[in-house]
Amino acid sequence: MHIVTAKEMYEIDRFAIEKGGIDGRILMENAGRAIVDQITNLVDNTERILVLVGSGNNGGDGFVIARNLLNKGYEVIVLQLVADEKIKGDAAYHKQLFINFKGKIQLVQEVTVVEQYLSNADVVIDAMLGIGISGEVRQPFKQVIEVVNKLEMLTISVDIPSGVPADEGVANFTAIKADYTFVVELPKLSLYLEYCSPFYGQWRLVEIGLPHTTFSQDNLIETWNQKNVVETLPKRNRYSHKGSHGKGLVIGGSHTMPGSVAMTAKAALRSGSGLITVGTVQEAIPSIASYCMEATYISFLSNEGIITGLPAIDFSSYDALAIGMGMGRSESTASITKKVIVDAKIPILIDADGLQHIKGDLPLIKQRQHPTVLTPHPGEMAMLTGYSVKEILTSPFKVSKQFAREHGVYLILKGVHTIISDPNGRQWVNTTGNAGLAKGGSGDVLSGILLSMMMQNQSLNDALTNGCFIHGASADILVSEQRSKQDLVATDVIDGLTSVFRTLI
Ligand SMILES: NC(=O)C1=CN([C@@H]2O[C@H](COP(=O)(O)OP(=O)(O)OC[C@H]3O[C@@H](n4cnc5c(N)ncnc54)[C@H](O)[C@@H]3O)[C@@H](O)[C@H]2O)[C@@H](O)CC1
Numbered sequence: 001m002h003i004v005t006a007k008e009m010y011e012i013d014r015f016a017i018e019k020g021g022i023d024g025r026i027l028m029e030n031a032g033r034a035i036v037d038q039i040t041n042l043v044d045n046t047e048r049i050l051v052l053v054g055s056g057n058n059g060g061d062g063f064v065i066a067r068n069l070l071n072k073g074y075e076v077i078v079l080q081l082v083a084d085e086k087i088k089g090d091a092a093y094h095k096q097l098f099i100n101f102k103g104k105i106q107l108v109q110e111v112t113v114v115e116q117y118l119s120n121a122d123v124v125i126d127a128m129l130g131i132g133i134s135g136e137v138r139q140p141f142k143q144v145i146e147v148v149n150k151l152e153m154l155t156i157s158v159d160i161p162s163g164v165p166a167d168e169g170v171a172n173f174t175a176i177k178a179d180y181t182f183v184v185e186l187p188k189l190s191l192y193l194e195y196c197s198p199f200y201g202q203w204r205l206v207e208i209g210l211p212h213t214t215f216s217q218d219n220l221i222e223t224w225n226q227k228n229v230v231e232t233l234p235k236r237n238r239y240s241h242k243g244s245h246g247k248g249l250v251i252g253g254s255h256t257m258p259g260s261v262a263m264t265a266k267a268a269l270r271s272g273s274g275l276i277t278v279g280t281v282q283e284a285i286p287s288i289a290s291y292c293m294e295a296t297y298i299s300f301l302s303n304e305g306i307i308t309g310l311p312a313i314d315f316s317s318y319d320a321l322a323i324g325m326g327m328g329r330s331e332s333t334a335s336i337t338k339k340v341i342v343d344a345k346i347p348i349l350i351d352a353d354g355l356q357h358i359k360g361d362l363p364l365i366k367q368r369q370h371p372t373v374l375t376p377h378p379g380e381m382a383m384l385t386g387y388s389v390k391e392i393l394t395s396p397f398k399v400s401k402q403f404a405r406e407h408g409v410y411l412i413l414k415g416v417h418t419i420i421s422d423p424n425g426r427q428w429v430n431t432t433g434n435a436g437l438a439k440g441g442s443g444d445v446l447s448g449i450l451l452s453m454m455m456q457n458q459s460l461n462d463a464l465t466n467g468c469f470i471h472g473a474s475a476d477i478l479v480s481e482q483r484s485k486q487d488l489v490a491t492d493v494i495d496g497l498t499s500v501f502r503t504l505i
């Protein structure tokens with residue numbers, strides 16, 4: 001499903017009205033009624049409802065909601081926070097309908113008066129500001145937002161919590177902290193920004209009759225969900241053999257960090273790889289092999305438990321490789337990473353310490369004729385780009401798209417909402433995963449799943465989006481059935497893959 005910016009949402013709206021011929025007042029009616037259907041599941045009609053409306057179409061939705069709740073026997077008051085003349089067009093039409101239906105509207109701009117009304121209500125519907133907000137929230141909205149948040153009453157936002165920007169790039173704002181948000185037709189970008197999404201509370205989309213088209217193919221951002229995985233993940237052919245599912249190489253690990261490559265290798269095997277070979281230091285092989293008996297091993301030259309030399313490897317005998325996990329950050333591991341980038345004419349995934357090593361070698365990556373996948377978390381992304389972590393979290397879509405295009409890489413920016421970008425600038429947001437994954441080792445497991453997916457018979461975009469989905473889905477199933485977000489560890493996520501493959505896909 002497309003994720004839209006405010007501009008794209010307005011384009012769709014304009015298309016529906018101007019080309020499609022649908023009346024904007026009907027869209028507003030549809031929005032309000034769809035949201036009322038949701039509200040009536042949450043609120044019973046003995047509760048007193050206060051609808052806060054602003055000057056735009058978000059306020060117009062508020063009038064439709066108020067009228068339809070009134071029709072259903074709810075006690076509703078609309079507090080209009082702007083002067084009468086500011087309410088125009090479709091919103092003015094629906095305001096008049098509410099009045100005709102004997103609805104009560106109070107024009108209030110004093111925050112103390114708003115506070116009195118709030119203290120006599122059970123539920124507040126926030127229809128003050130929608131996606132049309134620009135700049136900092138002005139008065140009286142700012143004060144009203146602060147009062148609503150302080151009261152902690154059931155708060156339901158229309159389309160977007162008032163004050164939350166629709167798009168990325170705005171780090172500081174004052175906004176309603178909603179319990180529920182009913183998002184009109186398509187998800188807005190800010191739903192997938194970790195500093196904005198908590199404001200939405202629980203959210204759901206409501207359909208109002210708009211087409212799900214986007215017009216600027218240049219900025220295509222989509223969610224990747226179970227339906228996409230089911231459609232794209234290749235089925236295993238009855239007549240396939242181990243060579244049909246990929247032969248992968250994992251390079252990394254050190255004497256003190258054997259677990260990382262062990263988990264990458266095991267996760268790759270548990271996600272369908274035919275054969276996995278681990279290249280690591282001799283000292284680490286026995287412990288890794290006892291955990292991952294299905295893999296084969298290449299012993300790398302080492303000194304004090306750190307890889308120091310790359311043995312002769314015929315990279316062309318592998319379908320893909322992953323490098324960097326638990327490798328350490330020495331000069332020798334840096335030069336090995338560089339050599340692999342140049343010599344291996346196969347798809348490569350670079351993670352963890354490998355990412356630290358490539359900062360100065362990005363031109364070498366650009367020159368590669370085979371795909372390169374980078375899997376940074378925001379801290380590593382900051383290291384690679386020179387932006388601060390805050391800047392990355394404020395504009396993660398823009399920063400990752402720019403980087404993927406500029407360096408010709410597939411980029412997986414890991415986070416609450418992992419963003420997958422391809423070298424052409426297309427982007428997807430993963431929809432699975434939970435806070436239980438915020439632990440050491442999660443990234444190693446993800447790398448293994450991705451390596452495996454990269455070797456199956458699917459496009460690289462599908463491989464990466466499917467891999468991210470499967471990783472998060474394993475954690476979600478575990479947390480819902482046997483583990484908690486507290487005790488979930490990375491190896492559980494590997495064990496949980498079976499539930500994902502058996503039940504979800
Ligand atoms: N297809 C669509 O896009 C539809 C949109 N609808 C609703 O319409 C909304 C968008 O409507 P609008 O474009 O009228 O925009 P809004 O309703 O979000 O707000 C615009 C109004 O807010 C004021 N404003 C802007 N920035 C402000 C600030 N910083 N502080 C205080 N006031 C500020 C402006 O003066 C303007 O009057 C959506 O969020 C949605 O709720 C629905 O009615 C149905 C159809």
Ligand SMILES: [K+]
Pocket residue numbers: 058126127128129130157158159160161162
């Ligand atoms: K709102």
